[in-house]
Amino acid sequence: MTTMTDEMLELVAQRFRLLADPMRLRILHELQAGELSVGSLVERTGASQPNISKHLASLRNQQMVKRRQEGNMAYFSIAAP
Numbered sequence: 001m002t003t004m005t006d007e008m009l010e011l012v013a014q015r016f017r018l019l020a021d022p023m024r025l026r027i028l029h030e031l032q033a034g035e036l037s038v039g040s041l042v043e044r045t046g047a048s049q050p051n052i053s054k055h056l057a058s059l060r061n062q063q064m065v066k067r068r069q070e071g072n073m074a075y076f077s078i079a080a081p
Contacts, residue, residue: 035077
């Protein structure tokens with residue numbers, strides 16, 4: 001059995017806290033089909049643009065999603081399989 005350090009346990013706990021939010025899970029579910037713009041995520045989830053942007057920032061900070069800029073549009077996709 002592998003021993004987990006306190007640091008490793010904290011990283012796992014952070015990931016679970018991130019995924020404990022239903023809207024973040026919904027966003028990740030929508031992104032499973034592929035890259036989407038913020039506007040598309042707003043349409044698909046029924047949430048407001050500021051709310052989606054806030055959750056995407058949290059997911060991006062934890063490297064769960066990645067962002068691609070094209071002109072004035074931002075596209076998001078799942079960062080890791």
